[in-house]
Amino acid sequence: MSPISDWSEMDDxxxxxxxxxxxxxxxxxxxxHPGTAMSLAPVAYRLFQRHLVHDPSDPQWIGRDRFILxxxxxxxxxxxxxxxxxxxxxxxxxxxxxxxxxxxPGHPEFGHTAGVEMTTGPLGQGVATAVGxxxxxxxxxxLLDPQSPLGxxxxxxxxxxxxxxxxxQEGVSAEASSLAGTQExxxxxxxxxDNRISIEGDTxxxxxxxxxxxxxxxxxxxxxxxxxxxxxxxxxALDAAMVAAKKEITKPSLIRMKSVIAWPAPKAQGTAGxxxxxxxxxxxxxxxxxxxxxxxxxxxxxxxxxxxxxxLKDRAAKMRKEWDKKFASWQSSNPEQAKLxxxxxxxxxxxxxxxxxxxxxxxKDVATRAASGDxxxxxxEDLHCAQRAAGRALFDQPGARCRDCGCPSSGPAxxxxxxxxxxxxxxxxxxxxxxxxPTAGRPS
Ligand SMILES: Cc1ncc(C[n+]2csc(CCOP(=O)(O)OP(=O)(O)O)c2C)c(N)n1
Ligand SMILES: [Mg+2]
Numbered sequence: 001m002s003p004i005s006d007w008s009e010m011d012d013x014x015x016x017x018x019x020x021x022x023x024x025x026x027x028x029x030x031x032x033h034p035g036t037a038m039s040l041a042p043v044a045y046r047l048f049q050r051h052l053v054h055d056p057s058d059p060q061w062i063g064r065d066r067f068i069l070x071x072x073x074x075x076x077x078x079x080x081x082x083x084x085x086x087x088x089x090x091x092x093x094x095x096x097x098x099x100x101x102x103x104x105p106g107h108p109e110f111g112h113t114a115g116v117e118m119t120t121g122p123l124g125q126g127v128a129t130a131v132g133x134x135x136x137x138x139x140x141x142x143l144l145d146p147q148s149p150l151g152x153x154x155x156x157x158x159x160x161x162x163x164x165x166x167x168x169q170e171g172v173s174a175e176a177s178s179l180a181g182t183q184e185x186x187x188x189x190x191x192x193x194d195n196r197i198s199i200e201g202d203t204x205x206x207x208x209x210x211x212x213x214x215x216x217x218x219x220x221x222x223x224x225x226x227x228x229x230x231x232x233x234x235x236x237a238l239d240a241a242m243v244a245a246k247k248e249i250t251k252p253s254l255i256r257m258k259s260v261i262a263w264p265a266p267k268a269q270g271t272a273g274x275x276x277x278x279x280x281x282x283x284x285x286x287x288x289x290x291x292x293x294x295x296x297x298x299x300x301x302x303x304x305x306x307x308x309x310x311x312l313k314d315r316a317a318k319m320r321k322e323w324d325k326k327f328a329s330w331q332s333s334n335p336e337q338a339k340l341x342x343x344x345x346x347x348x349x350x351x352x353x354x355x356x357x358x359x360x361x362x363x364k365d366v367a368t369r370a371a372s373g374d375x376x377x378x379x380x381e382d383l384h385c386a387q388r389a390a391g392r393a394l395f396d397q398p399g400a401r402c403r404d405c406g407c408p409s410s411g412p413a414x415x416x417x418x419x420x421x422x423x424x425x426x427x428x429x430x431x432x433x434x435x436x437x438p439t440a441g442r443p444s
Contacts, residue, residue: 011308033275042232047067051160056312082116087114127163132419179417198275201272221253344425
């Protein structure tokens with residue numbers, strides 16, 4: 001593995017065991033998706049250990065980065081990191097993978113397993129939800145801390161995504177990604193696992209477009225990371241890309257990373273079979289030999305290897321302490337906003353919220369669109385939805401309440417994007433907001 005200054009042989013060992021765990025978990029239950037979890041193990045490990053701002057002792061910490069595994073079929077990618085990070089998942093839970101009542105269902109489920117930010121499985125949907133989360137993150141800081149320079153607010157954080165070929169083939173991610181580019185959602189960092197394999201085989205059977213060019217055309221910051229010459233993920237190049245993605249705060253970032261599915265399984269690597277089938281005892285034993293592990297052992301995780309991964313808690317505690325200090329100072333200098341945050345977190349409505357809902361007299365024609373806009377926008381401090389008729393994207397203004405989606409205002413991306421807000425924080429989008437009509441045209 002390519003050297004990075006803070007990557008040790010212990011990290012190699014953690015990753016080797018994580019790959020073997022993915023193979024063992026699928027083999028035990030007889031179904032699931034081992035290949036992608038094997039090849040993505042170093043990617044997710046590096047992200048969770050060094051780049052993601054999170055605190056496994058408090059999965060609801062509002063200052064955390066969000067992580068969404070859009071390719072939910074590779075749930076072991078996430079479960080293994082939740083186990084290694086110390087979110088409460090243990091080896092027993094990995095051994096119960098895909099069994100009834102376990103904390104490790106086939107696809108990650110929000111509200112079921114601590115550390116899972118979003119239910120995923122339908123390809124493309126996780127990317128769209130993440131766009132909604134990035135919008136919610138901007139809304140949150142615009143509402144609570146608009147004066148802080150970009151990147152310096154206690155509410156600034158990143159939304160990280162790992163997605164696969166299928167995610168970017170789906171139209172739902174395209175709609176949302178286009179909007180993310182227009183909205184310059186710089187907090188969004190998507191790692192695309194470009195392994196050129198899907199359930200049917202070579203993705204080039206059906207998918208040959210230049211994804212990088214498409215995302216550049218959307219206005220994204222695109223970084224390409226080639227695989228290492230032996231087929232492994234080039235961890236040093238990937239690490240540099242993660243740093244660059246995080247640094248870019250005015251455009252969403254796409255890290256297009258080449259990988260080899262099921263690496264380093266001798267026969268299964270690079271095959272569609274490894275996408276959704278158990279590898280078989282013989283191939284798993286051969287993979288463990290290639291990884292330098294004992295082929296006889298199943299679900300191996302030496303105590304010192306796990307302890308090394310769980311050193312993360314020290315890093316988390318340090319980040320948390322710094323953030324808590326910053327947050328306390330924000331609270332004392334912004335008492336009104338601090339009260340507002342408290343209310344939002346309690347999911348309480350403001351006193352008298354319904355006092356200025358307009359009443360429409362019977363007998364007078366009002367376009368339902370206009371009536372819904374007036375109703376939702378009651379309150380003098382609000383930006384008026386009618387401004388959308390002029391085609392302005394309002395969401396980038398601090399405290400703005402409207403999202404202008406342009407033409408696909410009732411398109412497939414809207415539902416997952418709308419889920420992103422409440423999943424991220426305390427905001428609930430109006431269901432009616434999705435129904436607004438296409439705007440007459442955008443300003444030049
Ligand atoms: C919208 C949608 N259609 C179909 C599926 C079924 N499905 C699950 S995984 C998969 C193939 C995915 O290939 P890729 O995204 O490249 O993942 P990889 O094999 O590289 O892990 C398909 C078609 C799905 N989960 N969601
Ligand atoms: Mg693929």
